[in-house]
Amino acid sequence: MKYTALLALGAMFTGSAFAQEKIVIKGSDTLGAKMVPQLKEAYIAAGNQVDFEIAAEGSSQAFSNLLAGTADIGMSSRDAKDKEKDSFTAKGQKLVEHVAGWDMIAVVTNKKNGVRRLSVKQIEGIFTGDITDWSELGGNPGKISMYTRNTSSGTYKSFQKLAMSKRDYSPESQKLAGNEQIATEVAGNVNGIGYVGLAYAGKDGLRAIKVEGVSPKPKNKAEYPLSRKLYYYTANEPTGASKKFLDWAIHSAPAKEIITKVGFIPVD
Amino acid sequence: MAKHFQRTGRKLLGIDRQGWIKGFFGGNATLSIIILFLICFFLITEAVRFFPQHHEKLQLHRKSGQEYVNHIITEMNEYSQLVSLTNQAYFQELNEKYALQRGISNSFEAFLDPLEDDGEDLIEALEDAEDDPEALAQAQADWRAFVSGVVEGANRADIDSFGRLDDASWAALKKAMIDYDPVEEEPPAYVTQAQQELRDGMARFEEAKNEISSAGRELKQLRQKLVKIASKVKDDAAAEESAAERKKALLAGAETMTNEAEKAAQIEQANAIVIRDEFPFAARTEEIAASKDAHKAAVAELKEKLGIAVAKLPTELSSEEASALLDQVRKAHPPFVKWLDESVAKASTWQWDRKLSFFGSAMKFFFGVDWVTNSSWHDFYGLLPLFIGSFEISLIAIMFAVPFSIGAAIYVNRLAGRWEQTLIKPAIELIQAIPSVVLGFFGIVVLGEGLRDLSQIEALSWVPGFPMQERLNVLNAGLLLALMAVPTIFTLCEDALNNVPRAYSEASLALGASKLQTVIKVIVPTAISGILAAVLLGFGRVIGETMVVLLVAGNKIALPDWSAGLGVITQPTHTMTGIIAQEMGEVTKGTLHFRALFLVGLVLFTISLCINVAAQRIIKRLGHA
Numbered sequence: 001m002k003y004t005a006l007l008a009l010g011a012m013f014t015g016s017a018f019a020q021e022k023i024v025i026k027g028s029d030t031l032g033a034k035m036v037p038q039l040k041e042a043y044i045a046a047g048n049q050v051d052f053e054i055a056a057e058g059s060s061q062a063f064s065n066l067l068a069g070t071a072d073i074g075m076s077s078r079d080a081k082d083k084e085k086d087s088f089t090a091k092g093q094k095l096v097e098h099v100a101g102w103d104m105i106a107v108v109t110n111k112k113n114g115v116r117r118l119s120v121k122q123i124e125g126i127f128t129g130d131i132t133d134w135s136e137l138g139g140n141p142g143k144i145s146m147y148t149r150n151t152s153s154g155t156y157k158s159f160q161k162l163a164m165s166k167r168d169y170s171p172e173s174q175k176l177a178g179n180e181q182i183a184t185e186v187a188g189n190v191n192g193i194g195y196v197g198l199a200y201a202g203k204d205g206l207r208a209i210k211v212e213g214v215s216p217k218p219k220n221k222a223e224y225p226l227s228r229k230l231y232y233y234t235a236n237e238p239t240g241a242s243k244k245f246l247d248w249a250i251h252s253a254p255a256k257e258i259i260t261k262v263g264f265i266p267v268d
Numbered sequence: 269m270a271k272h273f274q275r276t277g278r279k280l281l282g283i284d285r286q287g288w289i290k291g292f293f294g295g296n297a298t299l300s301i302i303i304l305f306l307i308c309f310f311l312i313t314e315a316v317r318f319f320p321q322h323h324e325k326l327q328l329h330r331k332s333g334q335e336y337v338n339h340i341i342t343e344m345n346e347y348s349q350l351v352s353l354t355n356q357a358y359f360q361e362l363n364e365k366y367a368l369q370r371g372i373s374n375s376f377e378a379f380l381d382p383l384e385d386d387g388e389d390l391i392e393a394l395e396d397a398e399d400d401p402e403a404l405a406q407a408q409a410d411w412r413a414f415v416s417g418v419v420e421g422a423n424r425a426d427i428d429s430f431g432r433l434d435d436a437s438w439a440a441l442k443k444a445m446i447d448y449d450p451v452e453e454e455p456p457a458y459v460t461q462a463q464q465e466l467r468d469g470m471a472r473f474e475e476a477k478n479e480i481s482s483a484g485r486e487l488k489q490l491r492q493k494l495v496k497i498a499s500k501v502k503d504d505a506a507a508e509e510s511a512a513e514r515k516k517a518l519l520a521g522a523e524t525m526t527n528e529a530e531k532a533a534q535i536e537q538a539n540a541i542v543i544r545d546e547f548p549f550a551a552r553t554e555e556i557a558a559s560k561d562a563h564k565a566a567v568a569e570l571k572e573k574l575g576i577a578v579a580k581l582p583t584e585l586s587s588e589e590a591s592a593l594l595d596q597v598r599k600a601h602p603p604f605v606k607w608l609d610e611s612v613a614k615a616s617t618w619q620w621d622r623k624l625s626f627f628g629s630a631m632k633f634f635f636g637v638d639w640v641t642n643s644s645w646h647d648f649y650g651l652l653p654l655f656i657g658s659f660e661i662s663l664i665a666i667m668f669a670v671p672f673s674i675g676a677a678i679y680v681n682r683l684a685g686r687w688e689q690t691l692i693k694p695a696i697e698l699i700q701a702i703p704s705v706v707l708g709f710f711g712i713v714v715l716g717e718g719l720r721d722l723s724q725i726e727a728l729s730w731v732p733g734f735p736m737q738e739r740l741n742v743l744n745a746g747l748l749l750a751l752m753a754v755p756t757i758f759t760l761c762e763d764a765l766n767n768v769p770r771a772y773s774e775a776s777l778a779l780g781a782s783k784l785q786t787v788i789k790v791i792v793p794t795a796i797s798g799i800l801a802a803v804l805l806g807f808g809r810v811i812g813e814t815m816v817v818l819l820v821a822g823n824k825i826a827l828p829d830w831s832a833g834l835g836v837i838t839q840p841t842h843t844m845t846g847i848i849a850q851e852m853g854e855v856t857k858g859t860l861h862f863r864a865l866f867l868v869g870l871v872l873f874t875i876s877l878c879i880n881v882a883a884q885r886i887i888k889r890l891g892h893a
Contacts, residue, residue, distance in 0.1 A: 114429030116378060130348035135359040138374065140430055141589065145737060150823070150850055151642035165492075166644040171653075171826035174740070174840050175850070188717070191737055215385065 021241040022051035026065040027075035032056025034262045066235045072242045074233040093235045102265040104227035106201035106216040107209040110190045115139040117210045123163045129170025147182045147194035150175040162226045197263040315870040318863035323629040331549045331620045332502040333556035337494040339615035357593035358477045364587035371432025372462040378427040391450045479577035486566040505547045515541045553620045639825045649864040657841035662811045664746030669753040677761035700755040708819030711748045733838030740822035743837045749810045757806035764798020797890030801883040808879040814845040
């Protein structure tokens, strides 16, 4: 079981008269891998005396734990299903949604490649191998070289869900280790295409493709097809330590900085 | 001095000093053998357990109906290649015949980027002002001014990125942009007219093309439907398989709890898990089994519609490339239809409960052509593409390394002067000191880029695989590995040459042979076993190298496209060592993926072992006295 309980600095204060408050956060590993642990560190470093327990096992865990009362905050990279909402209603509770940020994937091509716009269907065709030549997309003839993240990357999976109807990548895809490597290869290959986190899309020699006519910019996060919301969930409106942490993690300037740093987009 | 060799009288635990020293060295030797043995043992036990686990996974693949659906997926993939070829031909023809119209249409779209991005506020103002004539006039004037600013300031090469427009139409388009209605997103008349001309001219081809693309619609729908069902069955079956374990864990966890209420809750949760003896595969895959007729019908429809559409494809084209592509389509069509029938026949033999042979599933590893991990559908572990990749790269490395290193060894050993010897030998051996990650970095930044630039030169286009599109490829990795193999082969070769008795060369020279004759006719034949062994060991060195291939080989897990002939050496590939390094970090211990990587490791180990044994044998067999 991949269960990581992280004890905060609070252990040092156990001598004090009152017990420290504890926030249990469970759910998605997209959020739980980097973003929330880093937010936690910064939150504690800012002088808040709270214990944290974070477990990232997948979005579904958020709802089952909230319902069982074994978590204060749930993390999820998808919105709650009706069935999940119903189960809270049945217990006389309300599932409250808080948008934690946005995850956005930019599809990039070489600047010298004239193709500027693609539809999601075309992107699916490219990465699954149905479309093999740029001429099919309105460009000059040339075999498409596609660069993807390797299988351990979360983006590899997200992209598959958002752009490829969960179909498998074509065996022609080249699996590179990171955003930077993909950006470099695409920038050096007129027939290259790849996807990167938003922060890398502005590299020299790259063009971020307009997907369904929308360019990947933070302000387009709601319309851009390859972006998704990331959520915190609570059972009923949050109170006490949870409320204070959520307000800080969603709206404060240092939290936004962290969210941007790990490759996501803050809410506003 | 003699006293060092005297036996001293002092003894520790009944063993004298000599005994202790002997024991120390002997112990070290034994320990390394034990460690080697343990490594082998660990490697083998982990790797061998792959087979039963893999067998089970494949069985689940069959029981859940995924195996059946996979036939449809493959059929769709093959079909989409035909569609792709037709589309390519269509657009090639379009470019040839209607380049200007296409240029107008594309350039118009390119103009939209700056207009929509920077003129967002103006567009909003236009939208808001719709009911207010005065404000509307103002907004329109603002918009026009903005458009003419953008149009005048635009870089032609950037907008007409394919260079399809002539001066007159460029000017006309710029003028027409003023008429663009951003609210209705209605293109100016000049653009719609060009688009219309293009559509009219290509109507017949377009119809045939669209018919080909839509011929597989029913099969596609069937694929979508069945993929969903089979995935669900597989997930549920896998969840149920772990149910017993989860129950046990919950009960065990409850034992350790002190809070009675929590304990009771957990026990209740555990008891709620029902463990069935058998997952009801038959009932769950009923719908898949019942789809066999629908599958046949969909394929029949695909064949019929495709036949009609292919016959409709135009024969008279202005673009040569397009004709060639269409010829390919026509040529590929009959074999594809035949293959479809075979595929359907093969698929129809699927039954969820048919037994799968253990040997067959083991062979799926060694001869499987797909290596797909972390898939939402099914993970495939097929060694063949990785094996071929490793082999290709090593072969190229050896081809380049052998002449250089043997030549250098002969020169240094027999022909070079003294100061040359003192310079060349250490220099070559210094190559070994370069860390492989540094070489890999060099390969990406310098060699890869250099090779690609070189391959763009027109005069070199006769070289197979040139001009190369990818800078990370077999050739690049092979060249770097050749550099790494040179010191190994060179040193061992030189040793072999050194071992040739002095009397041989002296006798040869005394008989009047020249220095070169002596080397070619006497020295090299005598040392040939050592040289062969050196080459083999160099091969072993190269096939086990990881960092360089991981960085430079391009990491594409597919069989080489042999249709490129010798050009396969400029394609990217993946290797056995590379895949272990790349995927080991993400796998959980004991999973199938983990063991698959260990098995790949074992295969590598076996190859190295065989090469070493072969080298030893050669030295013994052919070795001179």
